[in-house]
Amino acid sequence: MLGLALTFPFAATAENGIVHDAEYYILEAQHGEVWASDDQTVDARLAEFRERNGGKPPNILYVLVDDLSFGEMGIPEMNYIRGSQTPRINAFADEGLSLMRMYTEPSCTPSRVALMTGRHPVRNGLGEVKATVAGEGLATEEVTVAEVLSDNGYNTVHIGKWHMGDIEQSYPHNQGFDYASFPIHQQVLLGFMTPESDASQAMQGWLPGSSNDPFALDATFKPDGLVYSMEGTRGELAREVDFEAGERWTQAHYDAMHQKYQTETIEQLQRLSAEDKPFFLQYWPLIPLEFDRTRFDTIETANGGTGVESLKQLDKWFGDIIDEVDRLGIAENTLVVLMADNGRFRQFDSTLGFSQTIYRGGKVDTSEGAIRVNAFARWPGMIAEDTLAGDMIHISDLFTTFARIGGAKDSISTDRIIDGLDQSALLLEGEGPGRRDYVFVYGTDNLAAVVKQKFKLELPAPGLPGVSAKVYDLYRDPGEQSPLTEIALWASASYQDIIERHMLAAQAHPHSDVGRGHPYSGIENLRPESKTMVENFMSWQKN
Amino acid sequence: MLGLALTFPFAATAENGIVHDAEYYILEAQHGEVWASDDQTVDARLAEFRERNGGKPPNILYVLVDDLSFGEMGIPEMNYIRGSQTPRINAFADEGLSLMRMYTEPSCTPSRVALMTGRHPVRNGLGEVKATVAGEGLATEEVTVAEVLSDNGYNTVHIGKWHMGDIEQSYPHNQGFDYASFPIHQQVLLGFMTPESDASQAMQGWLPGSSNDPFALDATFKPDGLVYSMEGTRGELAREVDFEAGERWTQAHYDAMHQKYQTETIEQLQRLSAEDKPFFLQYWPLIPLEFDRTRFDTIETANGGTGVESLKQLDKWFGDIIDEVDRLGIAENTLVVLMADNGRFRQFDSTLGFSQTIYRGGKVDTSEGAIRVNAFARWPGMIAEDTLAGDMIHISDLFTTFARIGGAKDSISTDRIIDGLDQSALLLEGEGPGRRDYVFVYGTDNLAAVVKQKFKLELPAPGLPGVSAKVYDLYRDPGEQSPLTEIALWASASYQDIIERHMLAAQAHPHSDVGRGHPYSGIENLRPESKTMVENFMSWQKN
Missing domain, CATH: 3.30.1120 (Arylsulfatase, C-terminal domain)
Known part of the structure; x- marks a missing residue:
């Protein structure tokens, strides 16, 4: 008889007072002693590290790629199978630990919310966010990993895709980041809703004058006045940048946005590494979601799909970032994690050049093809190089694990369920000590x-x-x-x-409400067309 | 204008007089100069090698695994995906070249015929061989790679699966091998037609007394008297071994057969490496085709299928062979090639633990899942370690390539089409100089x-x-x-x-006839029940 202590899941337990989901306690009752021993090992290694590192925990650089199916990066053989090229990411994988069973949520917003809050997004109403203006987003009451680390001495910066809401409280610089540079929406609105995409027949119905103006009777149906790129500093209003009133968003803007986020990431690495405090830097690129074939002068991959060509670009850019980390001399005190947020959207496979390969299905379904991704962690001297681990891990675990490694676990809220488990032993000791044999897979709010x-x-x-x-x-x-x-x-x-x-x-521990507010609130330079769009939206909304 | 010399395919060309298929000449007209230059490099390297090696070409150890889908060996990440374990083969892959686009024929006999003769089996009537007695097989007129190498100073030995006919002329010791130890049939008759398989419901209808004796009215319908394991020496009759008249074939016999071939391979390595002549040793194991769950005391893989467990065994055995090569001090003068003959039979996936993963389909269809396999070549000092090549190659190319490397290319017949191309430059120089951009895919005799x-x-x-x-x-x-x-x-x-x-x-260059003869001819100790079965068969046969 196991004699499980059936006090779960109704009270916080000894583990720093954090409340986990019920299943955790089933396992803890069976493995708690081993885990306690593993924790001692981890604590000792982290203490040794801090001693070497001037008393500070490591920097954390977290690169999250959008929509990439398992097998598309970090495995040389798969490059040959797919006619793709990811040499830098493959080399990076060899320098650390490949997490062979990383689970995410089935699409962008939920995965990002799980990472930021350590919670399945069903718990905070963020199973999905509408594509255009929504008046919804990540609530102030949610505590992000950026807040947890920031409260414990980290500089925090977010660059790139965010997609957790269009209301003031949901913006990254209001959720624990000192500085953020990000588009308010996602790539459909950035890479698809362009004249170039209309011309290539990848998108229909949106461009004025194309497709016989199908919504001509109702000028409010098509979003016009979308806000694009934003910058924000903690405690200040956000500013829309790189776009003027009356302009039309094009592929050139989208390309410039990619380059901007890449350049800013390098610049932030340089700036942050010169500071006394450790940093938590997120880079969430928008590529390889690219639909415009004409932007590539020559096609260099055997595959040739726009997404596969763009992945080659991303690979080079990721390599540039790793080179910069190494050049700055911060490799050994920086944990770098690279992963994807979910599998590919199968609908665009023929254009992008991807397709179902190892796992069935993709983004927005609940098959393994949607929720299994490649993930890699490098931390020279702390994570063994050229290793693989088959332990199960969920993206929400990184919330708790980053907090632990950052010496910030005590700042994790104890008044709500934290789905993310502390997987520090898995990262630092390698295959074996994983704490999870379960994953709950939600569509949006349905299990x-x-x-x-x-x-x-x-x-x-x-x-x-x-x-x-x-x-x-x-x-x-x-x-x-x-x-x-x-x-x-x-x-x-x-x-x-x-x-x-x-x-x-x-x-x-009931679910929380989604954050609600005025769309595009908290932006100091809203364009007239954006204001009009919001007014149209608000005219029939109650909030 | 390319100005193709349209003399093909009706005459032999300059390349040693070998006649290739028409498509080769299309490419030769466009790339012949580069190939000639590559050939000079290869010739120089082979000459240097022979100088270092006492004037002799290298040993060739060719290990051909039966029925294994692409991705099942040599790629660590795939082990994690499939819950399988092939650590020794993965390490072997790192020591040499992984051929990422090796094509075979869609099933066992055709692939083996293509390797042995350098010809698509449609050219010699061996698109398939019947499962039980057939009175057919590889014809004397076909010239095998063993004959070509034997004629040029090689000792030649075949151990394990053969499956190229049940007539005297088709046996390996009559097709260029000095010695051979092999079962005359394939694994359906060896691993499936056992009491254990009947008891586990993997097979029905064959065991007397099981399944209500469905063929009781006709005692000749079910094969009874099959010949199992044989040994043969060049110029002598074959002997059936390890089985007595009146015995019933069981899983224990099948298990013993696996062990025998493994042990003999090690022994032959020891014997052959002590000889003055170079050797060509084939080891074609029967595992991982295993259906008996009860033979495994404990299941060690996460997958647990009998085929995946058996693959773990094969991996260990292959490792033992490589260890022996290294221990004998012949690593640097031995080219080792490991590959599979075709993809898995999808019908047995649930028992064996495999399943369609990267490529669609499997054995006996013509999808990539049938004809794409993992293939690896190791030759320290001659083949670069830890490399991959995406060049297309076909199993028949190994015929020509082994002949070239063995200094035996002049012995290749010039009176018939040789589909196999010389891919020595690909093996020795690595990715790039492949001579093939085409593969003809035959079902049996239909393109x-x-x-x-x-x-x-x-x-x-x-x-x-x-x-x-x-x-x-x-x-x-x-x-x-x-x-x-x-x-x-x-x-x-x-x-x-x-x-x-x-x-x-x-x-x-018309197709040749299949070899025909008296089933089980050339065996000196045929059992009475085997004689009866043959007599029954011959009673209505014309040959």
Whole structure:
């Protein structure tokens, strides 16, 4: 008998008072002693590091690539299979640990929210964010990893994609970053809604005059007046930059935006590394989501898709960043993590040059192709080079793990469920000590699947019995094509227990509301057309 | 204008008088000068090697694994994805060149025939061989790589699977090998037709007394009296070994057969390396095709399928062989090539633990999943370590390449089409100088598809126009799921030219007949039950 202490999930436990989801306590009751021992090892190694590093924890550079399916970076053989080129990222992978079982949420906003808050976005209403103006976003009440680290002596900077809301409280410089440079929206509005994309037939219906002006009767249907690139400093209003009133957004603007974020990241590395405080720098590039074939003078990959060509660019840029880290002499006191936020959007495969390869499906579904990504961690002297680990890990775990490594774990809120587990032992000691054998897979606010180690159960449609659930063996059937009825017949009951515990925990610690506000609030130089668009939106909104 | 010399494919050309397929001459006309220069480099390097090696060409150890899909060996990341373990093969891959675009034929016999003869098996009637007694096989008139090397001073030994016929002329010791130890049939009859397989419901209908004896009215329908393991020495009759008259073949026999071939390979390495002559040693193991779950005391892989467990065994055994090569001090004068003969049989995926992953389909179809395999070549000092090459290569190319490296190219027949191209420059100089941008893909005797570099055209059904062919971009769409009509509309015409040239060449050099004879001929100790089975077969046969 295991004699599980069934006090979970209704109270905080000894682990710094952090409240985890119920499933964690099932495992802690079975492995708590080993974990405590692992923690001692980790604490000793982190203490030694700080001693070498002038008493300071390491810098953290976190690079999050948008929409890249598992296998698209860091594995040389896959380059040959796909006709792609990621030599710098492959070399980076060899310098550290490849996390072979990193789970994310199924799309951009949820994955980014899970990283920032350590919580499944269902807990804070951010399972998705509308593409255009929404008046919603990350709430002030959420505590981000930037806030946690900032409270513990870190300089914090965010560069690139953000996509967690269009209201003042949700902007990165209001969520723990000292400085942020970011587009308020995502790449559909930046890379798709351009005259070039219309001309190449990648997009239809948006450009005035194209497609026979299909929405001519209602001038408010098509977004006109979108805010693009922003800059913000903690405690100040944001400013829209690099765009004038009356201008038309084009591919050239989008290209310039990529270059700007890359350049700013290098500049921030130079600036931050000269400071006395450690830094937490996020670079979340917009590429390789590129639809414009004409921007490439010559196609250099055997694949030739715009996304694959752009990935080659990203690879070079990532290499430039790593070169800069090394040149600045901060390699050994900087933890660098590179990963993708979710799998590719399958719909654009033929243009971008990607396609379903190892795992089935992609972004916005709940198959492994949506939620399994390549992830790599480098920290010379602290993380063993050229290693791989098969332990399960979820993007939310990085919240807790970064806090631990940054000496900031005590700043994690204890009044809410933190899904992210401390995986410092996995990063620092390598394969084996992972603390997770489960992942809850949400579509938006609906639980769609539960992974327990090797098997993934896809929840049956409402009204169907538990034994009708599809259970997949993720090793034997990575494409999730052959559900195993014989396993569902017994295991669905155990999965039901997991789900019940998960729901009970959420009852004890109810979900928070999404942040709400006036779209484009907190921007000091809103253009007239943006103001008009917001007014149109507000005219029928209640908030 | 290229000014192609359109004398092909009707006459032998300058290249040692070897006659290749028409497509080769299209490329030779465009790249012949570069190839001549590459050949000079290769010749110089081979000459230097022989000088260092007492005037002798290198040993060649050729390990051919049965039925293993691309991605199942040699790529550490894939081990994590599949829950499999091939650490020794992965390490071996790092010591040499990974051929990332090795094509084979779609199943065992054709692939092995292509290797042995350098010819597509359609040219010698060996697109398939019947599972039980057939009275057919590799004809005496075919010239094998073993004969070519043997004629040029090599000791030659074959150990393990053969599966190129059940007639005397087709046995390996009658096809150029000094000694051979091999089962006459393949694994269905060895691993499937056992009481253990019947008990586990992997096989039905064969074991007397099981399945309500479904063929009780006709005692000749079920093969009874199959010959199993054989040994043969050049110029002598074969002997069946390790099986007595009246015995019932069981899993224990199959297990013992695996161990025997592994042990014999090690022993032959020891014996051959002590000889003055160089050796050509083939080891073609029967594992990982294993269906008996009960033979594994403990399951050690996360996957747990019998094939994946058995692959772990194969990996260890392959490691033992490489260790022996190294221990014997012959590493630097031994070219070791490891590859699979074709993709997995998808039907047994759930038991074996494999499944479709990178490429679609498997054995006996004509998708990339059937004909793309992992292949690795190691030759310290001659082949660069830890490299990959994306050049196209076909298993038949190894015939010509082994002959070239063995100094035996002049012994290649000049009176028939040799499909295999000399890819020595690719092996020795690494990525780039590959001589092939095409592969003809045969089902059995029907041309099913043509690969030209990046695009694969699947021939339309008879009676449909060429433009209805499906054309796949193998980089953007490795799963061959989205045929590109826009490419078929122009490229199908060029593909038709390729096919016409290919057919014209076959008219000028017609196909040979398959070897025919008395089943189980050339065996000195045929058991009574085997004689009876053959008599039953011959009673209605004409040959």
